[in-house]
Amino acid sequence: MRIRNGSRGGAPSPRPHRLRPVSTPTTPEPGEQDELLTTMDGERVAPREQRRRAFAWQMYDVGNSAFQAVVVTFVFATYLASDLFLDPEVVALGQADPTNPVYQAAQAGSQQVMSGLDLAAAVIVALLAPALGRTTDGSGRRKFYLALFSGVTIAAMLAMFFVFPDAELLFFGALLLAIGVVFSELAGVNYNAMLPQVATEKNVGRVSGTGWGLGYIGSIVLLLVVLILFIQNFNGDAPGAGIFGVPDGEEGQALNIRLTILVAAIWFIGFLIPLLRRVPEAKQREDVPKITLWRAYIELGRTIARLWRTDRKLLQFLLSSAVFRDGLNAIFAWGAVLAAQVYGFSGSEVMYFAVAANLVAGLGTLLAGRLDDRFGPKPVVIFSLCSMILAGLVLMVTPDTKLSFWIIALVLCLFVGPAQTASRTYLSRAVPAGREGEMFGLYATTGRAAGWLSNLLYFAFISWLMVPKAGVWGILLTIAIGLAIFLTVPARPRVAQVP
DSSP, rough: OOOOOOSSSSOOOOOOOOOOOOOOOOOTTTTOOOOOOOOOOOEEOOOOHHHHHHHHHHHHHHHHIIIIIIIIIIIIHHHTTTTSSOOOHHHHHHOOOOOHHHHHHHHHHHHHHHHOOOOOOOOHHHHHHHHHHHHHHHTTHHHHHHHHHHHHHHHHHHHHGGGSSOOOGHHHHHHHHHHHHHHHHHHHHHHHHHHHOOOOOOOHHOOOHHHHHHHHHHHHHHHHHHHHIIIOOOOOTTTTTTTTOOOOTTTTTTTTHHHHHHHHHHHHHHHHHEEEEESOOOOOOOOOOOOOHHHHHHHHHHHHHHHHOOOOOHHHHHHHHHHHHHHHHHHHHHHHHHHHHHOOHHHHHHHHHHHHHHHHHHHHHHHHHHHHHHHOOOHHHHHHHHHHHHHHHHHHSSSSHHHHHHHHHHHHHHHHHHHHHHHHHHHHOOOOOOOOOHHHHHHHHHHHHHHHHHHHHHHHHHHHHHHHGGHHHHHHHHHHHHHHHHHTOOOOOTOOOOO
């Protein structure tokens, strides 16, 4: 974070040193050739150990990709929104005429249930994330809470196996999805707060970007696995899906989808283990007072008030990143829907697109991490957002062909990851020692607080123009608003002074 000293005019004051505890350098063991590195939280470690910790930390992104890609975006959420959870008589009306008002009203009703619970999840995260993050600061229990919240997320995924294709189970499925979202976000607060433990000032962009990129690559591998095992139809007109002909559809109780979620949960568990084993628990800090949850809200209010007085540019960054991150999330959230409804993609084609989208996004993120370390996060964010807006405008004026969607949508995906990871490293460069959980909790809160904007604008443009593709204008407008707010934030944040 960044604090301005003195007046707002004139040349910027020199960047103060990061307020990190200075640990006494340890003498390397005999034969140790590497020079010790200082992580962003002040610990002295050998380069090899730093790389091991960073890699273990990055594996969490790979594990969490199972929840984000399979549950939230491409499989479970689309399963809940499918005709399998509608009255069969209403579905028959839709098969005869997709524009039938009764059928469309039923579709809107299922989306209403899902979006309503998602809104509730956003409110819960917005209220809890910063306070819970602050209570873990200095407590020496950050990894514990990461494991706890991740465990609840995984438990929700395992429970999704029992969401059979029945209209009466729609609410149960949407509730599990909302619970998973809440605890995944809370786990993410602690995960992001651990970044200073595994990275140095010089490689934080690379560590963060590589983690995000590996998350996309993990999504690709997992999506390919479940596509081959459970989704792709290899049997022609014969029932069943995947190479083993797993029962699918209403007749098969959607076993292929439910098994996909089960595999995703196991995947998450497997890639959570390296972080728990390799990355040490954050040390207790005597200089960071232990506080209760209620006291954390009071301190959060003081932090925001102090930042308002001393560094409004930091609050501007939090606001701008919340807005454009909401637009970035909407690209993946609605991309599969647009592919199916507007461009005529089949279920398998949507999965193939998901694989390609994650591959392109991962490659872009891996490159962005290096550009972040060299040029700083702000140029990466601005270039990425501008490129996405341009690609989106091209998408809106080109014919609705599968080829045009493939090309332009993949260009959009190329810049999603870079903007996200550069935003994360921007804040990590500004967080004072011992307050990582609080500030990344605030980061999560602002993100969820703005989580309604893209959905509102998406709905507004569809209602205005009455064509499904019109919702893209809402996404582009959301990104443009975030970009406009972001343009005047400082390129190099300074460490914040918080109460």
